[in-house]
Amino acid sequence: MFRKISIVIAILISCGSLYAQKPSDFAERTDINMAMAPFLHGVASGDPLQDRVILWTRLTLPAALPTAEVQWEIASDTSFRNIVNQGSVRTGPEMDYTVKADATGLQPDQWYYYRFRYNNAYSCTGRTRTFPEEGLKRMRAAVLSCQDYQNGFYNALQHLAQRNDFDVVFHLGDYIYEYAANSAVGREHEPMTEMIQLSDYRIRHSQYRLDRDLRNLHQQYPFICVWDDHETANDSWREGAQNHNSKTEGDFSDRKRNSTQAYAEWMPIRLPESDNNVHIYRSFRWGQLAEFYFLDTRLIDRDEQAGGLFLSISDSTLNDSSRVMLGRAQMQWLQQQMSQSKAQWQVLAQQVMMAPLLFRLFNSWKVINPDQWDGYPAERERLLKFIHERKIKNLVVLTGDIHTSWASNIPYKDHRFADGSEAPIGVEFVGTSVTSASGLNLPGVISEVRYMNPHIQFADLEHHGYFILDIEAARTHADWYFVNKIDRRKYKAYHARGFETYNGISQLHETPEAKAAEQNPALPPSEPAEKGPGNGLWLLSTAKEKGSGMPVIQYYTSKPGIFDFYACNAQGDLLYQTAVAAHKGLNYCHFKDMTSSGALDKVRCVNRKSKQEASILVR
Numbered sequence: 001m002f003r004k005i006s007i008v009i010a011i012l013i014s015c016g017s018l019y020a021q022k023p024s025d026f027a028e029r030t031d032i033n034m035a036m037a038p039f040l041h042g043v044a045s046g047d048p049l050q051d052r053v054i055l056w057t058r059l060t061l062p063a064a065l066p067t068a069e070v071q072w073e074i075a076s077d078t079s080f081r082n083i084v085n086q087g088s089v090r091t092g093p094e095m096d097y098t099v100k101a102d103a104t105g106l107q108p109d110q111w112y113y114y115r116f117r118y119n120n121a122y123s124c125t126g127r128t129r130t131f132p133e134e135g136l137k138r139m140r141a142a143v144l145s146c147q148d149y150q151n152g153f154y155n156a157l158q159h160l161a162q163r164n165d166f167d168v169v170f171h172l173g174d175y176i177y178e179y180a181a182n183s184a185v186g187r188e189h190e191p192m193t194e195m196i197q198l199s200d201y202r203i204r205h206s207q208y209r210l211d212r213d214l215r216n217l218h219q220q221y222p223f224i225c226v227w228d229d230h231e232t233a234n235d236s237w238r239e240g241a242q243n244h245n246s247k248t249e250g251d252f253s254d255r256k257r258n259s260t261q262a263y264a265e266w267m268p269i270r271l272p273e274s275d276n277n278v279h280i281y282r283s284f285r286w287g288q289l290a291e292f293y294f295l296d297t298r299l300i301d302r303d304e305q306a307g308g309l310f311l312s313i314s315d316s317t318l319n320d321s322s323r324v325m326l327g328r329a330q331m332q333w334l335q336q337q338m339s340q341s342k343a344q345w346q347v348l349a350q351q352v353m354m355a356p357l358l359f360r361l362f363n364s365w366k367v368i369n370p371d372q373w374d375g376y377p378a379e380r381e382r383l384l385k386f387i388h389e390r391k392i393k394n395l396v397v398l399t400g401d402i403h404t405s406w407a408s409n410i411p412y413k414d415h416r417f418a419d420g421s422e423a424p425i426g427v428e429f430v431g432t433s434v435t436s437a438s439g440l441n442l443p444g445v446i447s448e449v450r451y452m453n454p455h456i457q458f459a460d461l462e463h464h465g466y467f468i469l470d471i472e473a474a475r476t477h478a479d480w481y482f483v484n485k486i487d488r489r490k491y492k493a494y495h496a497r498g499f500e501t502y503n504g505i506s507q508l509h510e511t512p513e514a515k516a517a518e519q520n521p522a523l524p525p526s527e528p529a530e531k532g533p534g535n536g537l538w539l540l541s542t543a544k545e546k547g548s549g550m551p552v553i554q555y556y557t558s559k560p561g562i563f564d565f566y567a568c569n570a571q572g573d574l575l576y577q578t579a580v581a582a583h584k585g586l587n588y589c590h591f592k593d594m595t596s597s598g599a600l601d602k603v604r605c606v607n608r609k610s611k612q613e614a615s616i617l618v619r
Contacts, residue, residue, distance in 0.1 A: 145400025301327020
């Protein structure tokens with residue numbers, strides 16, 4: 001969404017440079033805590049139900065092994081005296097050494113602590129929780145989206161991790177970005193090229209998950225995630241993307257398969273079908289209070305976008321009633337789920353703005369961004385008509401994607417108050433980006449947009465941060481929090497605006513103060529109690545460069561020096577060798593002059609002075 005939203009904001013507000021940035025020291029992006037070895041990417045949990053939760057980690061081995069067995073345990077206390085379940089999981093290069101366990105047999109509405117073990121080395125301790133089975137107990141979620149690593153530091157995530165007053169993180173997509181290296185803050189993407197191959201997506205996920213703020217937030221809370229477009233390619237749809245050229249980048253179906261496989265490996269997610277990485281839509285229930293439907297608006301069945309920015313509302317393609325965003329199967333599933341739900345609040349967690357966002361230009365009404373629901377008006381009409389006719393109450397839509405903040409009533413022509421006046425059918429809360437590029441709030445622009453779209457109650461086009469969703473039986477509330485800086489680690493965070501809607505009346509009202517909440521149980525220690533072998537040499541991941549197919553090795557060393565790399569085939573025959581100078585921290589070795597990588601099976605690295613070595617399988 002980076003390029004598209006930049007163009008949209010530029011047209012709307014004629015913004016120039018976002019802010020002055022200065023490069024930071026390389027060490028700022030080498031957020032590896034070697035005390036956590038061999039679990040350098042930390043731990044994570046996700047998709048909590050009433051009796052189970054997904055536990056995740058990634059094993060980084062000092063020597064290449066075709067398979068490894070990792071133990072896990074989950075307890076009700078930080079000292080693990082009361083272990084409620086435990087088990088083991090096998091991993092290997094075919095899943096990039098990621099580890100996932102579905103920890104069952106848990107009690108509803110409980111906080112738990114978990115950890116992993118390999119060869120007597122423990123991971124850091126994670127904290128997670130289950131959802132309640134019954135009742136209308138209050139719940140709070142942090143809502144995130146759009147965290148372009150290259151565009152800034154994750155200060156919003158650090159601020160969230162310090163709060164300790166919510167239950168779960170909802171991530172609405174753009175968890176990683178596909179673009180090649182290009183950063184003004186010293187956080188360049190690896191691999192340096194755009195993601196195309198499976199190895200590209202894996203190493204990019206690895207890089208993002210080494211960020212200490214993202215790693216710490218995952219350690220402390222369960223996540224429920226769904227992708228947007230940049231996990232694959234900008235403005236993606238069922239058979240392609242704006243940022244995909246089949247002539248130079250291959251078949252889009254291959255890229256889609258690569259991106260969804262890496263996502264399934266690296267995210268703490270429970271897919272509805274174990275053999276189908278694309279089927280990602282699923283639901284979660286918080287007692288009788290709220291039902292959450294996490295939707296896919298990108299890869300499953302979306303038709304190609306109708307056209308460019310500022311498309312006439314009378315455009316024939318735009319108004320083709322057969323065009324879909326969700327698709328038939330997902331729409332039927334959603335309608336069935338909503339019809340059967342007994343929850344007080346019905347919450348759609350998805351990617352693109354649902355409320356209309358139109359602009360009058362040269363005496364003609366235009367759709368500002370056809371990539372949103374405005375670009376699929378017939379399917380939006382079918383969904384809202386279903387909600388209206390089935391008398392489904394308390395619709396709340398959660399949205400990310402556009403790197404800006406909005407609060408809107410969702411209009412529907414046939415929906416009325418008791419007195420016959422037009423009433424919103426639901427409300428929408430749109431969260432800004434964690435770091436991804438936004439615009440500037442110039443005087444008069446927001447008022448002009450709101451004048452043309454009177455259902456919009458709040459808009460901010462500049463700031464980065466998140467919002468807290470707070471749900472009780474009588475009302476649903478959203479508080480936006482912004483950070484003043486993302487180009488450096490020193491920042492200030494503050495409450496910006498708050499809006500809420502009431503049970504039975506889908507209409508937004510502004511509130512002057514943020515909703516306070518009680519503190520959660522104790523946070524887990526940031527490092528493992530028994531530290532692993534922290535010093536030495538570690539090969540973290542591999543990728544192959546676009547075009548040449550030559551490997552790139554991501555590695556970490558606790559000491560600077562000269563390192564010899566050896567590439568071998570499955571029989572151990574030497575295919576290639578090179579020597580590189582490395583500094584302490586995270587490094588990358590590019591096999592630029594290797595003539596062929598077709599038979600490559602394993603890479604070995606040796607510290608020339610200490611003779612320490614590590615190896616990794618290349619798959």
